[in-house]
Amino acid sequence: MIWFRMPSFKVLVIFANLILSSTFKNKKEVGNAMAKKSQTPFEKAENLLEQGKPEEALEILRKNWDSENESPKMFKLAGDAKVSQASSTESQLEKSKFLRDALKQYKKSLMLDPKNKDTIQSKNMLENTMMELGIRATRFPKLVSDQTPTFWGLILIPILIIGLILAAKAILDTQNQSDIFIEVDLNDQLSSTHVQNFRLHAESGAYDGVKFHRIIDEFMIQGGDFENQDGTGGYASAWYGYCNGQASGDSTCSGQGEKAWTVPDEANNGLTHKPGALAMAKTSQPNTGGSQFYFVDKDSTPSHLDGVHTVFGQAVSGKIDGTIVSGIDAIDRISTVTTASDSPVDEIPTIKKIDLEGDCDSTPDSVCKAFFYIDFL
Numbered sequence: 221m222i223w224f225r226m227p228s229f230k231v232l233v234i235f236a237n238l239i240l241s242s243t244f245k246n247k248k249e250v251g252n253a254m255a256k257k258s259q260t261p262f263e264k265a266e267n268l269l270e271q272g273k274p275e276e277a278l279e280i281l282r283k284n285w286d287s288e289n290e291s292p293k294m295f296k297l298a299g300d301a302k303v304s305q306a307s308s309t310e311s312q313l314e315k316s317k318f319l320r321d322a323l324k325q326y327k328k329s330l331m332l333d334p335k336n337k338d339t340i341q342s343k344n345m346l347e348n349t350m351m352e353l354g355i356r357a358t359r360f361p362k363l364v365s366d367q368t369p370t371f372w373g374l375i376l377i378p379i380l381i382i383g384l385i386l387a388a389k390a391i392l393d394t395q396n397q398s399d400i401f402i403e404v405d406l407n408d409q410l411s412s413t414h415v416q417n418f419r420l421h422a423e424s425g426a427y428d429g430v431k432f433h434r435i436i437d438e439f440m441i442q443g444g445d446f447e448n449q450d451g452t453g454g455y456a457s458a459w460y461g462y463c464n465g466q467a468s469g470d471s472t473c474s475g476q477g478e479k480a481w482t483v484p485d486e487a488n489n490g491l492t493h494k495p496g497a498l499a500m501a502k503t504s505q506p507n508t509g510g511s512q513f514y515f516v517d518k519d520s521t522p523s524h525l526d527g528v529h530t531v532f533g534q535a536v537s538g539k540i541d542g543t544i545v546s547g548i549d550a551i552d553r554i555s556t557v558t559t560a561s562d563s564p565v566d567e568i569p570t571i572k573k574i575d576l577e578g579d580c581d582s583t584p585d586s587v588c589k590a591f592f593y594i595d596f597l
Contacts, residue, residue, distance in 0.1 A: 265297050274304035292333035299325035299342065316355045322346055323357055398572050398593035401539035402515075402550045404498055406588040408580040410489035411532035413460060414500055414509070415580055415588060417483050418532065420457035421446070421511050422574040422590065431597075432569045434562050437555045439520050442501055443571065444512035447479075450563075451501075454511030456481035465508040483509040483530075491531035493522045496548040498533030518552040533590065554594065567596040 259267070261284035268277035278301045281294055302322035306315045326343040330336065350357065369377060408415040421427055421444075432443035433450050447453025455478060456462075462482045463473035473480035483500065484507045493499065493516050501512035515535060516522065538550025545553075557567040572595050578587035 262291075262293055262297060265301070269297070269300055269304060272304070272308075274301040274308075277301045290328075290332060292329040292336060292339065295325045295329035295332070296336070296339050296342070299323070299329065299339075299346075303342075303346065315353075319346065319350055319353075319355055320357065323350070397542070398539075399541060399596045400550050400554060400569065400592070400594040402535050402547050402592040402594070403537040404533045404547070404590045404592065405536050406498075406533045406578075406580060406590055407489075407491060407531075408582045408586055408588045409584070410491055411486045411530055412582050413483060414486055414530050414532040417457050417460070417509075417511075418513065418590070419576055419580065422576055424457070425573075426457070426511065427571050428573050430571050432554060432564065432571075432594075434514075435555055435557060435559050435564055435569075436517075436562055437559075438517055439522065439555075440514045440516050441551060441554050441569070442512060442514035443569075444501065446511055451512065455479045456483045456510050460484055462507050465503070465505045467507075481510070482507055485509070486530045486532070487527050489530065493520075493525045493529070493531060494534075495520060496535035496546075496551060497531045498535065499525070499529045499531045502529065515551045515554075517555045518548050557596070569594050570597045 261280050265277040265280045268274070268280065278298060281298055281301070285294065299322040302318045302325060306318035306322065309315055309318070323343065323346055326339055326346065329339045330343065333339065347357070406415045406418070426446045427444060430443055430446050431449055432441045433445060434440075434442040442451070445451055445454045447455075459471045459478075459481055460483050461467060461469070462484055463470070463476065463480045465482050482502075491497070495516055495518050497516040499514055499516070500509040501514050502509040509530065535547025535551060538545050538547040540550055540553050554569045557564045557569060559565060572593040574593070575591040577589040577591070580586060580588035
């Protein structure tokens with residue numbers, strides 16, 4: 221069948237006739253037979269299509285559509301009806317719409333009955349005709365032709381790229397949203413062991429989902445007990461030569477294992493307990509730090525802890541519900557939650573995650589940061 225050089229409307233009329241003749245080529249004369257038995261909805265639709273009444277045929281199909289028992293025959297007839305509608309309109313826009321709709325219906329039919337020869341033939345003929353008429357299968361303009369951007373491609377490709385970047389950023393921002401955000405400068409020059417211990421725990425995800433279990437307003441907020449969430453658990457992230465505060469050369473700690481590992485004090489590093497300070501929690505005995513830490517609250521200056529507990533970081537900025545505040549104010553917001561026996565009871569400040577930045581190589585220009593994302597649960 222040769223379509224070239226033929227007026228587009230004539231091409232479409234010939235195609236519509238071919239589709240309809242293909243659909244009904246095996247149909248017997250109904251005449252008296254139809255009078256003897258009631259017609260099925262499909263038979264009614266076929267008769268209406270033969271009579272050139274595609275709108276009425278579509279109405280029959282719509283009324284008898286069953287979403288739970290979809291029929292390939294129904295979609296095939298719907299496609300034929302759309303082709304018939306396209307052949308009877310002078311509007312190029314309507315013609316394009318009807319043919320695109322017809323192609324969709326044929327594809328739906330083939331999803332249910334992939335080997336139906338009549339439907340395959342109708343779909344192939346429709347695609348060839350649409351190509352001859354210059355009608356794309358979708359309304360979206362072609363962006364690339366022969367590996368070269370089209371006019372629309374030059375306009376839309378940069379827009380699509382920007383859209384993808386913005387979408388990725390929106391996803392990242394959503395992931396990083398939290399009730400409280402605290403940025404901390406870690407002092408790896410003066411407290412390298414404590415910084416390394418903290419970073420290893422954070423990198424492993426040990427702090428994710430861990431709550432601040434002890435909160436004393438105008439003093440401090442304490443967390444980091446990934447074992448028991450109540451201040452009784454936690455241990456060092458690596459072997460630092462101490463078992464429960466005692467120097468030892470046995471990394472198994474006499475069979476107790478890693479749960480007995482502790483961190484040697486670096487409390488005499490010159491860093492003090494000023495508001496926003498991040499320090500290691502421990503027992504009253506030296507060298508017993510493990511995983512627990514605390515932030516010093518606003519207007520709190522517990523100097524009696526200087527030289528006893530190791531300060532290894534300082535809060536430098538923060539956010540409360542997305543609003544930029546100081547790191548100290550972010551800490552203070554946590555300290556104001558309702559507590560009972562120093563434990564939060566309504567809003568439970570819980571670490572969502574801790575991100576890290578920098579090499580922390582203990583050099584003067586070393587960048588070493590931690591970013592706390594905290595939600596109230």
